[in-house]
Structure formats: C-alpha cells, structure tokens
Amino acid sequence: MVALAKTPGLKGANIMANAASIDWRANDALDDDIDTFDLPPVTHSFFANDKAHPPHPNTTLSLQIDSDIVNWFRSQGTGWERRMAAALRLYMEVHKEEMRPEHR
16 A cells, blocks of 8 residues: 555546555655644634635435445445535546536
C-alpha cells in the first residue's frame, strides 16, 4: 500500500481503481510533518459568525440502489447519506471529462 500524497499520477479514473491500494493511515500520518507552530489557536469566537451552507442544493428523489451498497453505507453510522453523496460526487468529478457533449 502507498500513501495517497506520494502516489504519482494518481488522478482521473485511477483514483477509483486504486482506492483500495491506498494506505490511508500513512496518508494521514503525512499531516504530522506540517508545522503549525505559528498558527493562532482556533476558539469559539472563530466560529461565532459562521454561516455554513452546502455547496450544492440537495434533491430528494426515489432511487433503486443494490441492498448491499445501502447496507454498507448505513453500517457506517450517522451521516451515511452524506458519505454516499460524496462518493457519487467523486465518481462524477472523475468522469466529468468523459461525458458526451450532447449530455452536458
């Protein structure tokens, strides 16, 4: 397994194909190399005026998805629908360039 940040050429469709080979623990460990000494502490006042908005509006729809896929996402706990949407967004971003012109 390799760390994501150290994987040359890992882009496009390769992200989905190589996701299982990524050593996520090693990738997370790369954060330990970041020097945060001169950053001010984050306090409650930092978030006081925050107005979080989802980047894209949600659409509610009825969709048939294989039971094992839904069960796996549900088994991940609270926020499973958001994570499923993120997985679909990643797939869309990876394949956006492949979209036929008549469907853009």
